[in-house]
Amino acid sequence: GERQWMAGRPRTDGGQEMTLIEVDDSFFEVTGDDIRALEEARKRREADRQAFKTRKVREREREERLSRFADCAVRVVFPDQTWIQARFLSSEALSDVYAFARSALADPARPFLLFTTPPRKNLPDTHDTQLKNTDLLPAANVHCCWASPPAGVGPFMAFRFIQSIEDGEKQRQEQEQTQGG
Known part of the structure; x- marks a missing residue:
């Protein structure tokens, strides 16, 4: 059958595309869990930098990621x-x-x-x-x-x-x- 499609254009009526929400100051406080997560992410990035990957390995990883x-x-x-x-x-x-x-x-x-x-x-x-x-x-x-x-x-x-x-x-x-x- 025919391909399903949608069409549109930017709103010109001044309608708001985004909804802003109010958050209290506790939202911005750093917790112990936040610090642990940041440290784990830093360690993962460091390990990734250490691991030298050949072009073939990078291409295979990309294909695996995109195959989903x-x-x-x-x-x-x-x-x-x-x-x-x-x-x-x-x-x-x-x-x-x-x-x-x-x-x-x-x-x-x-x-x-x-x-x-x-x-x-x-x-x-x-x-x-x-x-x-x-x-x-x-x-x-x-x-x-x-x-x-x-x-x-x-x-x-x-x-x-x-x-x-x-x-x-x-x-x-x-x-x-x-x-x-």
Whole structure:
């Protein structure tokens, strides 16, 4: 079937994205348990520094760590800060992310690039690179821009996705009004 997706954009209504909580001063007091945990962490870091690892060992450890992730969430962020997100199997290729991003573009025929930051690293549109062999696991923001100038001029996202965002915002506003009023 079709890939499940979500789309959105930053809130412009001044709504708070974060909730701040009040804590009393006891929260900041250091306890004996805190000191023991810090000392154990320091000893682990020191032991890790002592252990010289070959590139092959580091690669095997990385593969073991990443093998726990069967899939990954990729959010494609457009220059106007609208975004679309979906889950991909870690065995899928970068070309699958490109195909997904292309399906969301207002002009799917126009050449575009996907990249990660910082520092900027272009992602190749290739079948040869599986997601598990990239730095995108377990989740990543991937930026999109046009391959040829003007790179930052939109519209970027197809109307059906913009409509979905606007419907979601309208629904959220109605919920906030009924809960707050």
